[in-house]
Amino acid sequence: MFRRYLSSTARNWNSAVTTTNDIVIIGGGPAGLSLASAIKTSPILKDLKCTLIEGNKLIDSLESYYNNPPEYIDKRVVSITPTSMDFLKKIGGWDYVKHDRIETYDNIHTYDSISGAKMEFDSPELATMIENINIQSMLYQNIKRANNESTENELILLDNTKVIKIEEDPHSEWPILELSNGNKIKTRLLIGCDGYNSPVRKFAQIESRGWSYNRWGNVATCKYRDNEIRLSTGWQRFLTTGTLALLPLPNNWCSLVWSVPPEISNILNKLNDEQFKFMINAAAKLSEGELKYLYQIADNDSDKLIDEIKWRLEIFNNKPTNNSEDYPLEIEFIVPNSRAKFPLKLSNADSYIEDRIALVGDAAHTTNPLAGQGLNMGQADVKSLVETLEKSYMRGLDIGSKIALEPYWSDRYLPNHVMLGIVDKIHKIYSTDFTPIVWARSFGVNVLNNVPFIKDFMVQQISHKD
Amino acid sequence: MFRRFSTVSRHFNAGKSNFTSITQSEKEHFQQLASTWWDSHGSQRILHKMNILRMDFISDNVRSHIKVNADAETDDEKLFIPGWNHENILPKEISNQINKELDDATWNMYKEMKLQCLDIGCGGGLLSESLARLPNVEKVTGIDMTPEVIEVANQHKLLDPMLSNKLEYKLTSLDDIPNSNKYDIVTCMEMLEHVDYPAIVLDKALSHVKPGGYFFLSTINRDLVSWFTTIFMGEHILKIVPLGTHTFSKYIKESEIRAFVNTLKNEFEIIDSKGCAYLPAVGWFYTPSSNIGNYMMALKRKEVVEPVVLVKEEAK
Ligand SMILES: Cc1cc2nc3c(=O)[nH]c(=O)nc-3n(C[C@H](O)[C@H](O)[C@H](O)COP(=O)(O)OP(=O)(O)OC[C@H]3O[C@@H](n4cnc5c(N)ncnc54)[C@H](O)[C@@H]3O)c2cc1C
């Protein structure tokens, strides 16, 4: 009716359609696999004909992760809330988690580079750090088990298969997908779990509004110096150039997320792992002025960088007013090939539903990883969508029709919008060095720290507790 | 001025088909609505939203009458059904587990029901399609007397392959359904307020319910609130209901239907009756009273006809 051809209607569209499905999910990321797993474990939805399509070679890597977990923690690590964890338990995935590779912590030290204002978030079980692939792997194992239990109506998982074209049946208006393996699937409901470039969103002509922060997120898996054992704590330092976060992993490992403007990101990219490691240690402690100078050295004279940082850190560490408890331990080792960078952006699609279409996870919204909410918002989407589908199915509605999908949209859009707003505001408050704002900011943080009610509200938002 | 919903009409000669037939003016009205029937985000939104609450009403009533242990032959086969407040007494995990097992058992029995349904005055088929998609329904027959709406219903049915074997529409009057056709569920939604002899239609409709089967209706009370909300606000002010949809004098009070069913109380019981209302930002919701505004009613036919207790009408 309203849309929408990514490309012109293929001739002979009908004769080439190989199967008709109730649900097709595009994307085998955390959102797509949780959705598939939740559908397969729902007593109401489990007999629907459902296919998940993933462009990458997923199954082999998930099997090999599950059977022979790699030595080092992967660089894509996310922080999940107790609510997300409960959901993963409910849909059965958690039975297959690799426990020794996750870390739960209940404390985040937040400090800033200019005023020294501090904020500590404290809450029972604030968050659990877990590899993206650990989540994917447990969900995949769970889907396998569910498929073994009901062999007559398996959920089909096609990996290494790209959706190359989406068009619309001119008569029924159901989407028809053309796959890289030559097959065509027609479906009652198409769910885009296909990440922030979502082809499904584009097909549905749903606008996604947002902005890029002109910041790059740099990630790496690191190990703290082993000379001191500390309780698991997350560290976040707000620098005017962006946030430096070190989030805890088992056995004194940690996960770095450091957001910087493109100029600095380019400089950091040129450094080798050893130099990069020193740069992290500098960024966790030294003043903005010193850091500015160090970026210059890194850019023009990188051979001198390590000595320069060593010298400055020694002075810093020996200063009696600098209490080492107030700062993270220094990084001693960076896992080879664990460094990566990605652009920070914030966006929210105008709608998460259309006739025959639903968007879930990053396809619907992206956030900066500062508050670690990207994945959690996706899990909440999945939970809500599955409940909506169950209800609509019980009501005999066509589960692909817009009216059947409406509760999902009204349930999720606003909370996601609020969360994106909070994350955005934190980012904006903390990325300026314009003095009056810095004052207001530290004042704000100090106030936050002293007014438990406001802090509790923020902790609640970040951990989705109620 | 108001037509009485006469209980005496049960004894009308039901053989005269004109009593259950559609009037010309109603037919013309629905002819005009036919083309927009499935416009769930336009002029028919209220009816589409109402369908959601009606389906909840129907399935909640059917589900709540499932007896989980009916087929169990020994105690071992029986599922443990704890007291009503077990959630407060038992540990959460156990009571959750019990609830889950009961839900699963009810759901499994529900799924296996294979119900036959008759939807009278089906219009473009909102309720008929929804019924036909239910896992516990085997077959739905939708009947209506306006050719254009039946045409729309048939066209729309083609869009969903899962309906092709489960749903059938007929352009026919209720009278032309053979007496021997019996159904587990008979429905009459938003229709009684459009006919001239609702008691005759109701009586005839009930005659098609199998023993143990259900009859569901939804209609509008004849009261000031109904006039205000459906005709004055709905049609004239907010214009969210197509003009001319309702004729106030044809509205039927819930108490009138109740009195009528009472004359059949050895065969039928009213198992549920709920008022409902619509607010644009909220959708449809149940109201505390079924005597005001819109309402839905559920009747269940007894498995066996209870002995007739003769109450002389004249004596009352
Ligand atoms: C490098 C990196 C680091 C991150 N770090 C953090 C972090 O520290 N904390 C945090 O909270 N979040 C982080 N995020 C964000 C987080 O990973 C996402 O929020 C999360 O993965 C979203 O899951 P998703 O399933 O919605 O989408 P994705 O994980 O993006 O999955 C989308 C899937 O769809 C598939 N796909 C797309 N198009 C097609 C097609 N045409 N045909 C077939 N398949 C297709 C893709 O191959 C992909 O597997 C990070 C993201 C990146 C890229």
Ligand SMILES: C[S@@+](CC[C@H](N)C(=O)[O-])C[C@H]1O[C@@H](n2cnc3c(N)ncnc32)[C@H](O)[C@@H]1O
């Ligand atoms: C308001 S519509 C309701 C349609 C449908 N039951 C629903 O609620 O979605 C009323 C329908 O009843 C039909 N109708 C009215 N009088 C009738 C009669 N005597 N016999 C059969 N159908 C009739 C009309 O053609 C119209 O389609």
